[in-house]
Amino acid sequence: MKIQIKTKLLLDGLVKVKETLDKSTKFPICTMIKFHVTKKGLILTTDNTVNSTEHIIKTKDQELEVFDIGSVMIPPLIIDIIKKMGSGVCITVSDHPNEESTDQRLINLQSVDTKIKTEINMQGISAVEFPKFISKKGKPLLTLESSHFIAILSKTVFAASTDESTPIFTGVHIKQNDGELIFSTTNRHRLARASYKTDSLVEFGNGMVVSAEPLSKISKLINSNKVDLYNVDNRLIIQSGDTTYTTTLLEGTYPNIDRIIPVNEDYKASFLIHRTELLASLEMQFILKGDSSKGGITIMKTNPEGSIELTSDDTSLAAGRGEIFINEFYGDEMSVSINTKYFIEALKAYQSKMVRVVLTGDLGPILINPEDLNGDVQLILPYRSSKQTK
Incomplete structure (x- = not known):
């Protein structure tokens, strides 16, 4: 097997397939990348027995030139090596000189960049035992x-x-x-x-x-x-x-x-609020929490005057209070305890200027919807807070 390829083209393919490399050593062959060369191009494949990826690099525009076809399993170390090979690399695979090493392959990497004279030799293995990549059938679902x-x-x-x-x-x-x-x-x-x-x-x-x-x-x-x-x-x-x-x-x-998503008759309070303002205030509460491994708890209290108040449930490190004006408020004055991290991630899932927040009770589900109510839903279950029950 022998090819010459632009390093940028090869790296692009290697980045796509490296995520499904096997991180364990149960199946050593699955910890490596399969290089399969045909007259039509280079096929890169990885498989961790649960997920797999195949990327095809076709011979075109002289970015990939095929001299000899064949297959080999190459260690992922090649990714870091290719990054240092300049604009192009020639990869040559040959049998191991030791006749007893029937599964071993010698891999020669040589830079073809005139400014870089680099040559690396590494070992690979035969690709015969590598799992067969599953083929798609018929029309797409x-x-x-x-x-x-x-x-x-x-x-x-x-x-x-x-x-x-x-x-x-x-x-x-x-x-x-x-x-x-x-x-x-x-x-x-x-x-x-x-x-x-x-x-x-x-x-x-x-x-x-x-x-x-x-x-x-x-x-x-x-x-x-x-x-x-x-x-x-x-x-x-x-x-x-x-x-x-x-x-x-x-x-x-x-x-x-x-059946978990509340319907209109379950609503106890609802309001529109600027997404970025609420996000910034919650992120501040998250910072004040200090130990954010569990997400932190923030008390959200609605005020009939048209605002919400955010305070931290845990003030062991620092305490903060934020007040944000809201629109279209209706319902009862309420106080709920929310997982700060969960609420932040829910807000980041949207791009809308405003979001609608719906409360269904002290311990009832909280809905966060985009302003246009396009069918997307974020729901968070509140917590029972020590402050809330005092």
Whole structure:
């Protein structure tokens, strides 16, 4: 196997696939990157047995030149090496001179940048035992504009649980209902839901649950105009340009979170507030908390005169008080204890100038919706506070 390639082009592909490298040593071959060269180009693949990525670099514009085809597994150390090889590199793979090392390969990396004279030799192994990359079949389940796909993920993935003892809650529930694609997450203390209008006629029953962690990483790597989603052999396949991501679906039944979301008759108080003003005040409360590992507790109190008051529940380090004017207030004067970190993340999920906050009781769910009420929902369950009960 022998190729010559622009380092920028190769690094772009390596960055896309490195997220699904296996961090354990249970399957050593999965801790490496597969380089597969054909006459049409270079295919980079990683697989950690749950998630996998494949990126294709095609021979075009003399940025990639193929001399000999073949496959090899190369340690991820190559990523840092390539960064120091100048504008281009020649990669040559040959058999190990020791005839007993039948699985070993010798990899020679040589800079072709006239300003840099660098040559590196490293060891790789045969790619024969590497897992076969799953192939998409038929038409995609859904095709979405990349900007919408990234936006709907940014509004939901952060609210999924990180507790592996309840794996179903670590996922994003994706379902289709009445022409809407709905993404939902919850960790039992907060909930996020975002929707997207779709013309797709494909139905997929009660939906699917996909681990939030790989979706979060994937959303930051997409740079194509659209994404195609496939469901093949209990895996979600996401096709974005020359990059394909796959992730194993989570098993189990996702809870019916619609029954948790309050309806109008449950509302006890509601108001419109400037999102950035509320965000800044909560971030100050978060800073004053000091130990922010649990998010901190902020007391939110509504005033009939048209404002809300924010105070810290824990003043062991510093105390702060903020008052923010609100619009369209109606309902009762109330005081609720909120997880500051959760509320901040909910506000950051939106871009609207104003948000509507709905209170349903001292210990009832709190809704945070964008001003245009487009179907997106952020919900937080309040806490019982020592200050609140005094």
